[in-house]
Amino acid sequence: LRPGDEVLVTTHDHFSHHEAIRFATERNGASVRKFALFDEASTATVDGIVTRVHDAVRPATRVLGITWVHSSTGMRLPVRQIAEALREVNRGRAGNERVLLVVDGVHGLGAADETVAAMGCDFFCAGAHKWIFGPRGTGIVWARAENWARLKPLIPSFSDSELFTAWTEERPPAGPSNANQVTPGGFLAFEHQWAMGAAFRMHQQMGRARVAGRIRELNGRCKAGLQEIRAVKLHTPLDPELSAGICCFEVEGLSPDAVVKALLARKIVASTSPYKVSYARLAAGLFNTPKEVDTAVAAVRTLATA
Incomplete structure (x- = not known):
C-alpha cells in the first residue's frame, strides 16, 4: 500500500479485520472505506451482492477485503462471482493498480466444498482451529505465486x-x-x-464433498426448524449456496445472551455473535447428529413460547 491507495472492506466484518486494516493503512498512509453488501442477510441475493461490490470500487481502490462466511449472520458470500466482477474492473488497469481480493475463509474452510485456488481470490487466510479441527493459534495463508x-x-x-x-x-x-x-x-x-x-x-x-454435504444437511435442518417458530427471526439465508455451518437467529423478547444461557441450562451449546448487533448462534458440525439438531430446535421453540 502507498499513500493515496484505498482498502475497501465491508461493514459486516469482524473487529480483527477492521483493526488490522486500520493498522496497515495508518502505517502506509492509505485509507480505508466500509460499505454494506446487503441490508438484510436473510433476503440477500448473489446479483445484489455482486452489484454492490462493483459499484463500491473506486479508482483509488487497491484491495477488497471480504469474509467468506460471516460469523455475524451466517451469510456465505459468492466469492467466485465477486472475483469475476473484480476481473472486469481490473481489465483496464495497470498491474500495480489492480484491485486485490483478500478473503478471510475461517468459517468456510472445512465446511464448504470449494477449491481455494479456483475461487478467484488473490489471498486467502483461515484459522485451522474451527471447522478443520486443528489446534488454536494455527492457520494458513494462501496466495497466488506472483502475489507473495x-x-x-x-x-x-x-x-x-x-x-x-x-x-x-x-x-x-x-x-x-x-x-x-x-x-x-x-x-x-x-x-x-x-x-x-x-x-x-x-x-x-x-472427502471435502462428503464433509460439506453433512454440514449442509445438519444446518439446513436447523434453519428449517427455526424458520417455523413464530417468535424466532432467522437471519441466515435459507439458500444453501449463501450459507454454510452457522445459523443466526433472534427470539422475540429475549436478548442473545439470555437465549444462550437458557440453552446452556438445557445442555445445548450456543453462542452470541461478537458484533455491535448481536444474534444467538447455533452451528452444527461433523460431530453432531440430526437428533441433536432437533433437540436444539425444540429447546429454542420452548424458549420462544414460554
Missing part, C-alpha cells in the same frame, strides 16, 4: 535460508519476497503444526 512479491515481511522468519545467508554476508536478500519469508518468525510450535497436518489429512480421508 507484493508483501513485505514484518518479523524475521526462520523458514527462509536466503534471509539468513544474506544476513551473514551483510547484504540485502536476493529476489522478491516469498511465502517462507512472510511465515511467522521464531521457533514454531511443531507439535501444533503436526496436529494441523493430521487434521487436514482427516478431512482428505473423509
